[in-house]
Amino acid sequence: MKLAVIGLGLIGGSLSVDLKRLGFAEEVIGVDNDLAHCKQALDLSLVDRIGNLESDLQEVDMVILAVPVDAILKILPEILDLVKSSTTVIDMGSTKELICQAVEGHKHRKQFVPSHPMAGSESSGPSAAVAGLFFKKTAIICDPSQSGEYHLSRAKSLYSALHMKLIFMSPAEHDVHAAYVSHLSHVSAFALANTVLEKRSDLTTLFDFAGGGFVSAVRLAKSSPTMWSPIFEQNCNHVIDALDSYIDHLKLFQKSLVTRKFEETRMLMAKANQIKQALHAIHQEGGLNGG
Amino acid sequence: MKLAVIGLGLIGGSLSVDLKRLGFAEEVIGVDNDLAHCKQALDLSLVDRIGNLESDLQEVDMVILAVPVDAILKILPEILDLVKSSTTVIDMGSTKELICQAVEGHKHRKQFVPSHPMAGSESSGPSAAVAGLFFKKTAIICDPSQSGEYHLSRAKSLYSALHMKLIFMSPAEHDVHAAYVSHLSHVSAFALANTVLEKRSDLTTLFDFAGGGFVSAVRLAKSSPTMWSPIFEQNCNHVIDALDSYIDHLKLFQKSLVTRKFEETRMLMAKANQIKQALHAIHQEGGLNGG
Numbered sequence: 001m002k003l004a005v006i007g008l009g010l011i012g013g014s015l016s017v018d019l020k021r022l023g024f025a026e027e028v029i030g031v032d033n034d035l036a037h038c039k040q041a042l043d044l045s046l047v048d049r050i051g052n053l054e055s056d057l058q059e060v061d062m063v064i065l066a067v068p069v070d071a072i073l074k075i076l077p078e079i080l081d082l083v084k085s086s087t088t089v090i091d092m093g094s095t096k097e098l099i100c101q102a103v104e105g106h107k108h109r110k111q112f113v114p115s116h117p118m119a120g121s122e123s124s125g126p127s128a129a130v131a132g133l134f135f136k137k138t139a140i141i142c143d144p145s146q147s148g149e150y151h152l153s154r155a156k157s158l159y160s161a162l163h164m165k166l167i168f169m170s171p172a173e174h175d176v177h178a179a180y181v182s183h184l185s186h187v188s189a190f191a192l193a194n195t196v197l198e199k200r201s202d203l204t205t206l207f208d209f210a211g212g213g214f215v216s217a218v219r220l221a222k223s224s225p226t227m228w229s230p231i232f233e234q235n236c237n238h239v240i241d242a243l244d245s246y247i248d249h250l251k252l253f254q255k256s257l258v259t260r261k262f263e264e265t266r267m268l269m270a271k272a273n274q275i276k277q278a279l280h281a282i283h284q285e286g287g288l289n290g291g
Numbered sequence: 292m293k294l295a296v297i298g299l300g301l302i303g304g305s306l307s308v309d310l311k312r313l314g315f316a317e318e319v320i321g322v323d324n325d326l327a328h329c330k331q332a333l334d335l336s337l338v339d340r341i342g343n344l345e346s347d348l349q350e351v352d353m354v355i356l357a358v359p360v361d362a363i364l365k366i367l368p369e370i371l372d373l374v375k376s377s378t379t380v381i382d383m384g385s386t387k388e389l390i391c392q393a394v395e396g397h398k399h400r401k402q403f404v405p406s407h408p409m410a411g412s413e414s415s416g417p418s419a420a421v422a423g424l425f426f427k428k429t430a431i432i433c434d435p436s437q438s439g440e441y442h443l444s445r446a447k448s449l450y451s452a453l454h455m456k457l458i459f460m461s462p463a464e465h466d467v468h469a470a471y472v473s474h475l476s477h478v479s480a481f482a483l484a485n486t487v488l489e490k491r492s493d494l495t496t497l498f499d500f501a502g503g504g505f506v507s508a509v510r511l512a513k514s515s516p517t518m519w520s521p522i523f524e525q526n527c528n529h530v531i532d533a534l535d536s537y538i539d540h541l542k543l544f545q546k547s548l549v550t551r552k553f554e555e556t557r558m559l560m561a562k563a564n565q566i567k568q569a570l571h572a573i574h575q576e577g578g579l580n581g582g
Contacts, residue, residue, distance in 0.1 A: 118502040138499045167499050180490045181500040185483065185508035191540040192479050193563035199471045199536065200569075207569050208429045208458050209472040211409040215570060216510045217476035222567050225560035233553045243545045245490065247538055249482040254534045262524045269516035272484035276513050278491075278498050279506060 001025050004051060004060040006075070008032040008041040009227075010120060011092050012066030013129025015162075016046045021131060024161040029056050040126040057082050062154065065091040070230035073102050080108040088151040090115055090158065094178060095234040096142045096171035110148035113155035116140045116174065117164060118182070122222040134162040142171045179238030184246055186220045186228060187239065193221035292316050295342060295351040297366070299323040299332040300518075301411060302383050303357030304420025306453075307337045312422060315452040320347050331417040348373050353445065356382040361521035364393050371399040379442040381406055381449065385469060386525040387433045387462035401439035404446035407431045407465065408455060409473070413513040425453040433462045470529030475537055477511045477519060478530065484512035 003025045005012045012030070019025040030047030032038050038050045053075075057063070063079055065072050072093045079089055080103055090113045093099050100114050117139040121128070139159045144152055159166050169177070196218070200206045232239055256264035294316045296303045303321070310316040321338030323329050329341045344366075348354070354370055356363050363384045370380055371394055381404045384390050391405050408430040412419065430450045435443055450457050460468070487509070491497045523530055547555035 118500055121503065137502060140499075165499075167496060169496070173494075177494055177497055177500045180487055180494070181497060181505050182502065184486065185505045187541065187544055188479050188483050189508055190560055190563040191537060191544055192476065193566040194540045194559065195475065195533070195537045196471055197562070197565055197569070198540075199533075203464075203468055203471070205458060205460070206468055206472060207572065208431075208456075209409055209468045210570070211428060211473065212412065213511050214472050214476045216507045217480055218566055218570070219507045220504050221560075221563040222570075223560070223564075225557045225564070228560055229553055229557040232548060232556050233551075236548045236551065240545055240548050242486070242490075243541060243548075246482060246486045247541055247545075249485045249489075250478065250534060250538055250541075253478055253482055254531055254538075257523060257527050257531050257534075260524075260527070262520055265523050266516045266520040268485065269481055269512075269514070269519055271488065272481040272512040273514075273516070274488055275484040275509055278488070279501070279509070279513075281498065 001061045002027045002029070002059060003062050003064060004029045004031055004053075004056055005047065005064045005066060006031045006053070007065065007067035007071070008037045008046060008126045008129075009066065010124050010128040010133075011117070012064070013041060013044070013046045013126045014119075014131070014133040015064060015066060015092070016041070017129060017131050018134060018162055019158070020048075022161045024158060029060065031056070037126050044126060044129065046126055046129055053079070053082075057087075058084055060087060062088045062090065062158075065089070065093070068227050068230050069093040069095050069099065069234050072099055073230075073234070076112070077103055077106060080106050080112060083108060083111060085111070087111060088113065088154045090155050092117060094120075094182065094231045096140075096174040098234045100142060100146075100171040109146060111151050113144075113147045113151055114142040114171065115155060115159075116142075116178070117159070117162075122220050124224040124227060134164050136163055137165070139164040139166055140174055141166060141168050142174050144168050175235050176238045179235055179242045180245075183231065183235055183239050184242040186223055187243060188246065189218050189220035189223075192218050292352045293318045293320070293350060294353050294355060295320045295322055295344075295347055296338065296355045296357060297322045297344070298356065298358035298362070299328045299337060299417045299420075300357065300415050301419040301424075302408070303355065304332060304335070304337045304417045305410075305422070305424040306355060306357060306383070307332070308420060308422050309425060309453055310449070311339075313452045315449060320351065322347070328417050335417060335420065337417055337420055344370070344373075348378075349375055351378060353379045353381065353449075356380070356384070359518045359521050360384040360386050360390065360525055363390055364521075364525070367403070368394055368397060371397050371403060374399060374402060376402070378402060379404065379445045381446050383408060385411075385473065385522045387431075387465040389525045391433060391437075391462040400437060402442050404435075404438045404442055405433040405462065406446060406450075407433075407469070408450070408453075413511050415515040415518060425455050427454055427456070430455040430457055431465055432457060432459050433465050435459050466526050467529045470526055470533045471536075474522065474526060474530050475533040477514055478534060479537065480509050480511035480514075483509050
């Protein structure tokens, strides 16, 4: 199969490497507005060559959109306007509702498969691309009945080639799930970083206390604002709700300290410990480095 | 040197292994109220033998307290009552102010060195003990002028044998630093776990979305309530302040979404990104797996 991968960052770059390596693609054409990214992707042999949308779109069997979600919203309808009828278009965006709405009723809607592989990290750009990023993680496909059977089965083979577990849900379901797990984790880390960075102006030795626990909790605060700003914009309402709930849980914990009801504090921690079993299942399936 | 290590969990067990391995101790006697821990520590060769406070205290050159901070508060004055004048007593507690107050003016106060190695993890018990846990991390010694020179220099050699960086501060300074970095990171993870676990009752597939980012952010929620409940109790006021500040930062982020000022959202993330440089310094020094 001949692929065009639009966006040569962590996701697009890693996909290109793996789909070639695993024999899913014979040729991968990379497309990116950022010339430095194009050069890096070539230097790192992530793609076979650099192409452009106008001249290469008619050549490829599949177009993979791995750009930030604001860019997906903009270029997805344009790409669907132009592709030939046998070409499958699939996106990797971290939001799904607005993206699906943007092409609702489009004459080529059946060629589009909205998806989201739950694999990412706080790193970005072609240099962050790694082989095996997707291995044994989960990918979501939304509204499968809206995609043509041929195109859906191609998307399934793509994720199967990457050894990913597939689940199906509506775009709205996807976005609320993503808000509570992935997006909230990012806000918690951004706010933790800002709290500690602000306090450092009083306590200059603050970072001497930063052990592995802090490093882990704050890791996602290194994530790219260019990627995350449009995610928060598109998933605004669910993230606001998730934050309401998170702040409530923090206040409950704080209240147990203020009222000196430390049995309550202990109970809240014991409850939180149940995350062990939930995470154990993920460990079992190998999905440890995704976003 | 002959050591008694009281508390054979992650910290006490790892210390025992390393101090023996690195030639700091000729003999390590383990003491723990939990008989299963004692058996495990022997089976894992963490200590040379299991002893008890009454019969072995007069035999040792150094007593290391690696029990939860409520237990330190209780047994530290009793141990100082009993030790011979050449014995050094050092604690590993995650709080310092109440512990130091508990032995203020004690006739053997000079034999005590209050300390806190910034190395831990979400794991606990003797089976979590590992060699090299402390390597190149930071340890804090509080109020060095309150300890006798001989005992202080012994504590310094202990941390130097472990290849730890040493910093000195007052117990009050220690506790506010620990609140903002270590203790707050734990509360943020406990609350994140509880938010997601609660939401799972509506969204049963929620954990399919848990990639490496979530795993990292929530990691500390696996920590032991037995260890952490007394830490939050003893450092209550500073943790309440740190939580106030954290909740303010979360609300600021949330407000940027509510008012749809996404340029503000982006700016808050760009600010948080400065954590990269701060963490880079820690990476450089190798302190990546501590608590």
